[in-house]
Amino acid sequence: MINKFNLKKGYKLSLILLLFVCFSCKETKEEPSKDFVVTENLSEDELKYRPLYHFTPKNNWMNDPNGMFYLNGKYHLYFQYYPEDNVWGPMHWGHAISEDLINFKEQPIALYPDELGLIFSGSAVVDYHNTSGFGMDGKVPVVAIYTYHNMEGEKRGDLDFQTQGIAYSLDEGMTWVKYNENPVISNPGIKDFRDPKVIWDTKTKRWIMSLAAGNKIMFYSSSNLKDWDFESDFGEEKGEHGGVWECPDLFPIKVEGSEEYKWVLLVSINPSGPNGGSATQYFIGDFDGQHFVLDDNFSKQLDQYNSIWLDYGRDNYAGVTWSNIPMIDGRKLFIGWMSNWDYARDVPTYKWRSTMTIPRELNLIRNDEQYTLLNQPVKELNNFISRKIEKDMLSSGEELSNILNERDIDFNKLNLKFQLKGLGENEYRFVFNNNSDSLIIGINNLTKTLFLDRTKSGKVEFSEKFASHISKVNLPEPLEKVKVQILLDKTSVEVFVNDGAIVLTELFFPKEPFDEFFIESEDSEFKISNVEIAELKFD
Numbered sequence: 001m002i003n004k005f006n007l008k009k010g011y012k013l014s015l016i017l018l019l020f021v022c023f024s025c026k027e028t029k030e031e032p033s034k035d036f037v038v039t040e041n042l043s044e045d046e047l048k049y050r051p052l053y054h055f056t057p058k059n060n061w062m063n064d065p066n067g068m069f070y071l072n073g074k075y076h077l078y079f080q081y082y083p084e085d086n087v088w089g090p091m092h093w094g095h096a097i098s099e100d101l102i103n104f105k106e107q108p109i110a111l112y113p114d115e116l117g118l119i120f121s122g123s124a125v126v127d128y129h130n131t132s133g134f135g136m137d138g139k140v141p142v143v144a145i146y147t148y149h150n151m152e153g154e155k156r157g158d159l160d161f162q163t164q165g166i167a168y169s170l171d172e173g174m175t176w177v178k179y180n181e182n183p184v185i186s187n188p189g190i191k192d193f194r195d196p197k198v199i200w201d202t203k204t205k206r207w208i209m210s211l212a213a214g215n216k217i218m219f220y221s222s223s224n225l226k227d228w229d230f231e232s233d234f235g236e237e238k239g240e241h242g243g244v245w246e247c248p249d250l251f252p253i254k255v256e257g258s259e260e261y262k263w264v265l266l267v268s269i270n271p272s273g274p275n276g277g278s279a280t281q282y283f284i285g286d287f288d289g290q291h292f293v294l295d296d297n298f299s300k301q302l303d304q305y306n307s308i309w310l311d312y313g314r315d316n317y318a319g320v321t322w323s324n325i326p327m328i329d330g331r332k333l334f335i336g337w338m339s340n341w342d343y344a345r346d347v348p349t350y351k352w353r354s355t356m357t358i359p360r361e362l363n364l365i366r367n368d369e370q371y372t373l374l375n376q377p378v379k380e381l382n383n384f385i386s387r388k389i390e391k392d393m394l395s396s397g398e399e400l401s402n403i404l405n406e407r408d409i410d411f412n413k414l415n416l417k418f419q420l421k422g423l424g425e426n427e428y429r430f431v432f433n434n435n436s437d438s439l440i441i442g443i444n445n446l447t448k449t450l451f452l453d454r455t456k457s458g459k460v461e462f463s464e465k466f467a468s469h470i471s472k473v474n475l476p477e478p479l480e481k482v483k484v485q486i487l488l489d490k491t492s493v494e495v496f497v498n499d500g501a502i503v504l505t506e507l508f509f510p511k512e513p514f515d516e517f518f519i520e521s522e523d524s525e526f527k528i529s530n531v532e533i534a535e536l537k538f539d
């Protein structure tokens with residue numbers, strides 16, 4: 001028998017059944033959800049595929065998040081942007097600002113290519129002590145550090161066509177002046193030499209830059225953001241190396257529930273992510289201002305798995321963290337590009353291409369001798385709940401499929417949480433579907449895998465690689481219980497397992513919005529508890 005826990009839009013329930021099943025359910029409602037308004041002028045793109053609460057540029061191409069910093073109540077997000085087409089082209093930095101980490105408003109373009117090259121990925125810092133000397137009339141400079149990509153050099157076959165440049169802003173990131181002595185780091189003869197991420201090291205009181213250099217990360221230091229000294233490199237023999245290393249991020253983080261600090265190094269790699277194409281791996285270690293050294297325990301974890309990933313899905317790439325988050329907040333806030341170089345240019349949106357992930361909070365936990373970097377949606381998302389249905393405990397032996405019907409849940413803006421207990425040697429599938437398409441997330445305790453199956457999720461033919469296989473994560477042992485959070489936003493699913501210890505982020509393009517959800521298994525014993533179905537409110 002297949003036991004289903006079902007959530008189907010528009011399904012009619014009898015009153016008796018409703019009373020019977022709702023003994024433990026609570027519904028809070030702030031305001032009625034708005035119906036999906038069909039406006040004839042809006043293209044299919046806008047109606048069906050423009051996300052409601054994930055950032056997309058109004059028009060044209062976007063890739064990596066860049067230069068994120070917080071200042072005076074505003075979260076700045078810059079991004080790789082080509083304003084003239086919906087495919088990658090000469091890179092600019094686009095710009096968006098949010099006051100709540102969820103609604104981002106697009107701003108005028110921040111950085112344009114110049115005679116030194118295109119403006120590739122990089123970071124930005126708030127230079128409070130005016131170490132750069134760019135400050136003027138008491139105005140604190142914000143300094144952007146980015147890669148120049150020289151197309152002519154690349155065409156000529158030179159090796160040194162990527163260099164690092166800086167620019168500063170005296171109006172909180174709205175307009176920028178490029179430094180007149182760029183580049184600040186010239187190329188030592190390394191073809192892939194890019195994506196500077198700069199932090200202030202409070203111990204050595206210097207700026208530290210992590211830079212991707214082919215198959216390793218190079219660290220540089222500076223007292224003024226203009227003159228940089230090479231310190232060391234890391235990684236040639238660690239982690240995954242089936243592709244080029246890109247977009248690093250090095251930062252200290254407190255281990256949850258302790259006074260211990262560790263350093264995290266994020267490294268994106270393309271191709272050879274765990275499920276193909278682009279993905280972001282991480283390393284845990286210590287940094288003394290010069291060298292990043294892997295933690296012994298983490299080294300053992302790497303010996304076992306070879307690489308450990310921030311996200312096992314196919315659509316979270318080049319993500320890095322915000323700088324200058326106030327101490328009183330103290331969070332490490334991350335955002336990634338929700339796409340994959342395998343098919344980013346082909347996804348079936350036309351007015352714009354690409355979306356960012358939901359901003360996430362990173363936390364480091366230590367269990368026995370194992371470190372795990374958790375990533376979860378920022379808590380600000382809870383401010384956008386329009387109604388919430390909660391249930392304490394559901395028994396899979398009952399006719400669960402009727403329980404949540406007639407709530408008319410909008411699957412285009414869903415934040416769903418639940419826990420499963422008493423799992424056995426079986427498969428458990430969490431299924432979103434409509435008449436023709438389905439998206440299946442699952443736990444297979446026989447093969448010890450977690451999976452995300454978008455192979456029949458709607459439009460998939462636009463690229464051979466998009467739905468070529470089911471994404472999988474190997475589990476060290478079968479799961480007896482599990483905590484799941486799923487965010488849906490029209491064309492994206494972000495699955496957070498066990499508080500973000502395992503995460504899967506993927507895109508899908510259903511022909512019609514999903515209108516049904518159920519949990520199914522051949523096992524009749526397992527229990528579903530702590531169910532929270534939150535519909536989010538966005539226009």
Ligand code: FRU
Binds near residue numbers: 120
């Ligand atoms: C990562 C990346 C970066 C580069 C940028 C160019 O997606 O390849 O390494 O700076 O994109 O747009």
